Amino acid sequence: MEIKQVDRRAFFKRLGGAAAVATMSATALADELENQMLGQLEAAVNCEPPPQDDSPAVRRGSGIIFNRERTPELAPMPEKATLVDFFERRFSDGIVQHCLRSAHHALESGQDEIHVMAALVHDTIMTLMRTDHGYWGADFLAPYVDEKIAWGIRYHQALRFYPDESVGYEYPDLYREMFGENFVPEPYIRDAYESARKHRWYMHARMITVNDTYGFDENVNPQFDDFVDIIGRNFRQPKEGLGYDNSPSAHMWRSLLNPDRPL
Numbered sequence: 015m016e017i018k019q020v021d022r023r024a025f026f027k028r029l030g031g032a033a034a035v036a037t038m039s040a041t042a043l044a045d046e047l048e049n050q051m052l053g054q055l056e057a058a059v060n061c062e063p064p065p066q067d068d069s070p071a072v073r074r075g076s077g078i079i080f081n082r083e084r085t086p087e088l089a090p091m092p093e094k095a096t097l098v099d100f101f102e103r104r105f106s107d108g109i110v111q112h113c114l115r116s117a118h119h120a121l122e123s124g125q126d127e128i129h130v131m132a133a134l135v136h137d138t139i140m141t142l143m144r145t146d147h148g149y150w151g152a153d154f155l156a157p158y159v160d161e162k163i164a165w166g167i168r169y170h171q172a173l174r175f176y177p178d179e180s181v182g183y184e185y186p187d188l189y190r191e192m193f194g195e196n197f198v199p200e201p202y203i204r205d206a207y208e209s210a211r212k213h214r215w216y217m218h219a220r221m222i223t224v225n226d227t228y229g230f231d232e233n234v235n236p237q238f239d240d241f242v243d244i245i246g247r248n249f250r251q252p253k254e255g256l257g258y259d260n261s262p263s264a265h266m267w268r269s270l271l272n273p274d275r276p277l
């Protein structure tokens with residue numbers, strides 16, 4: 015699988031060496047690793063290498079939409095934009111590919127449609143914001159999807175660090191290989207996991223991790239068109255267009271519509 019090709023030495027060097035890595039939190043390291051894998055996907059899709067600079071001008075938690083080198087052109091959007099428009103013209107190619115593979119895995123393994131939909135949108139916020147993306151992603155989507163989907167997206171960020179054999183989710187080997195056996199998630203992540211574990215909607219977060227990077231086949235390339243009907247049944251499209259319906263997350267959609275606005 016593609017994810018096995020992450021070079022540990024190069025990865026540590028990019029983060030400033032072993033001493034710098036030792037000061038980083040478990041969450042930050044795992045995010046860096048997954049961002050690098052997404053970066054490889056972006057590079058493969060866009061045919062442009064991700065920046066290798068040790069001190070990037072744009073901080074790593076920001077979404078690709080703020081990086082002109084990686085997103086030089088923004089396609090015009092219709093006045094009343096739909097989720098499909100965002101998939102086609104705003105969400106980054108790498109993230110769309112990642113979410114499609116994840117949703118394809120949910121569909122092929124016969125999961126309920128609510129899990130397919132959750133997989134399809136679970137990381138879309140990362141075009142705008144990578145830091146704490148589970149929490150941002152939940153707020154981003156909550157006005158438009160089943161509350162269990164938003165809840166699951168919020169907690170998938172924490173659950174990826176914790177195995178659940180009942181559904182075949184193992185602690186990712188890649189984390190063990192890259193970070194060693196003593197890799198401990200931060201207290202807020204552990205607390206989030208413990209509270210999610212007891213919640214009646216736990217499986218809505220857990221299935222997102224089951225369908226995530228470590229579960230799906232990196233070699234399939236599902237087509238977005240195959241998921242448009244699922245979006246139609248599971249996304250409350252506002253008639254005013256995303257960004258202009260005065261929902262609690264409308265500002266996030268507007269930021270994606272026009273990331274060049276200074277204020």
Ligand SMILES: [Fe+2]
Pocket residue numbers: 136137147170171
């Ligand atoms: Fe994620």
Ligand SMILES: [Fe+2]
Pocket residue numbers: 112116136137226227
């Ligand atoms: Fe993901």
